[in-house]
Amino acid sequence: MAETFSLELVTPTGIVYQGDVEEVTAWNPIGQFGVLAEHINFITSLVPGVVEIKLPDGVILYYVVSGGLAEVKDGKMTILADSS
Secondary structure, three states: OOOOEEEEEEEOOEEEEEEEEOEEEEEEOOEEEEEEOOOOOEEEEEOOEEEEEEOOOOOEEEEEEOOEEEEEEOOEEEEEEOOO
16 A cells, blocks of 8 residues: 555635545646655645545545645645635
């Protein structure tokens, strides 16, 4: 089983997803990026697109966002989406 990390996906209406994940894939102004456990700290803007979340049990969740920010810091990822 792959390593996991904590993710919180938040919109103006509240928390959409909160929990441990294996991988997150999203879109920023220069293209698609992925985040795995032990990823370096970074922050980026998001462009409209699909955020793909792979859970530890293999289930994949898809959320459409209209933009926002993504931050990876100290083993936790936070996505602040304009809408989902």
